[in-house]
Amino acid sequence: MLSYSVLDANVVDVEKRRNPSKHYVYIINVTWSDSTSQIIYRRYSKFFDLQMQLLDKFPIEGGQKDPKQRIIPFLPGKILFRRSHIRDVAVKRLKPIDEYCRALVRLPPHISQCDEVFRFFEARPEDINPPKDCFLRSSMEILVTILIYT
16 A cells, blocks of 8 residues: 555546547546645546456455445446447546546545555556647646536
8 A cells, every 4th residue: 555645536527539549538636645636537448447456356345245345336337329429428427437536535545545546546648748639628727627616
């Protein structure tokens, strides 16, 4: 376990990306135990990967033996959709994914501060220097969104 941990994680919006292919990312404001905050961007598939890692690492807390003992939150499921509905799906998942993140960082420390959770919320190079897509929002627009919804 690390001495540096995530205090809060708020999913504030979704954003369309075009590189390497068209997809949506969730914009997450992460607050760390040292009182710093960072904006990170994650695709749904990365949330899904994290969920699978946590369920494998913590089978009891994932309810595999006894569903009543499950404390790991449920992630909104994968949805099959037509190309024209991708944004609708991303927007519809925003609130449940926000609730998932908030619940995840409030779990007991052996889960909320494990390496997998830390690595998921840790800023990556593409978070610090996001691609310059024509749809990419400015930092100021993201900050205003954060201030409005937190």
